[in-house]
Amino acid sequence: DAGITQSPRHKVTETGTPVTLRCHQTENHRYMYWYRQDPGHGLRLIHYSYGVKDTDKGEVSDGYSVSRSKTEDFLLTLESATSSQTSVYFCATTLGSGGSYEQYFGPGTRLTVT
Amino acid sequence: AQSVTQLDSQVPVFEEAPVELRCNYSSSVSVYLFWYVQYPNQGLQLLLKYLSGSTLVESINGFEAEFNKSQTSFHLRKPSVHISDTAEYFCAVSDRQGGSEKLVFGKGTKLTVNP
Numbered sequence: 057d058a059g060i061t062q063s064p065r066h067k068v069t070e071t072g073t074p075v076t077l078r079c080h081q082t083e084n085h086r087y088m089y090w091y092r093q094d095p096g097h098g099l100r101l102i103h104y105s106y107g108v109k110d111t112d113k114g115e116v117s118d119g120y121s122v123s124r125s126k127t128e129d130f131l132l133t134l135e136s137a138t139s140s141q142t143s144v145y146f147c148a149t150t151l152g153s154g155g156s157y158e159q160y161f162g163p164g165t166r167l168t169v170t
Numbered sequence: 171a172q173s174v175t176q177l178d179s180q181v182p183v184f185e186e187a188p189v190e191l192r193c194n195y196s197s198s199v200s201v202y203l204f205w206y207v208q209y210p211n212q213g214l215q216l217l218l219k220y221l222s223g224s225t226l227v228e229s230i231n232g233f234e235a236e237f238n239k240s241q242t243s244f245h246l247r248k249p250s251v252h253i254s255d256t257a258e259y260f261c262a263v264s265d266r267q268g269g270s271e272k273l274v275f276g277k278g279t280k281l282t283v284n285p
Contacts, residue, residue: 087271089272096179096277097277098260098275098276098277098278099214099260099275101272104272106271114272146213146214148214150271152271157202157204157264157271157272157273158202158204158216158219159216159262159273160216161206161213161214161215162213163212163213164212164213
């Protein structure tokens with residue numbers, strides 16, 4: 057399995073504050089993804105990256121931005137957190153380049169916006 | 171774009187009973203199919219996958235799934251469940267549009283195995 061870590065694992069923040077979540081991988085996978093998981097909605101893709109400095113929007117990207125300056129790190133930023141962004145956030149990676157699309161997941165970050 | 175439907179949001183069963191978790195996807199073009207499992211307070215782990223070849227695929231812990239192209243289904247089955255199988259199960263399908271490598275996930279099925 058890919059070595060994927062997420063930090064922080066838990067965070068409580070106030071409405072209107074900026075928040076950055078970090079995903080770090082050690083497997084040199086090309087693709088990285090940010091999802092949010094909410095009851096009744098399953099996993100929804102926020103943003104993904106297909107290489108350093110190459111990112112694209114997913115289905116629920118409003119209010120989120122991402123950056124990838126190194127292969128191993130993918131940052132998710134909430135510019136001004138809102139209560140609707142209270143969720144569990146998962147990072148995932150896949151090798152890419154004609155692989156099987158199998159994604160490897162990190163342990164998740166539980167974010168509460170008060 | 172692909173979509174995935176998991177027909178049951180919750181499935182309660184008794185220990186040692188058989189179980190089937192249903193999954194249908196929208197497009198019949200060439201796809202890769204996956205089942206992931208999520209235990210409480212953990213990330214998702216790959217349970218099994220269909221890429222090509224035999225339409226019946228198996229996991230190491232006794233689950234199996236069958237790819238049915240004509241019915242666009244990939245149902246997950248286990249002949250005898252254990253308490254430890256209690257978890258949420260997600261079906262996912264590859265989405266090859268635009269050359270990007272993405273998976274589309276269903277909303278999940280919570281399997282509860284009761285003694």
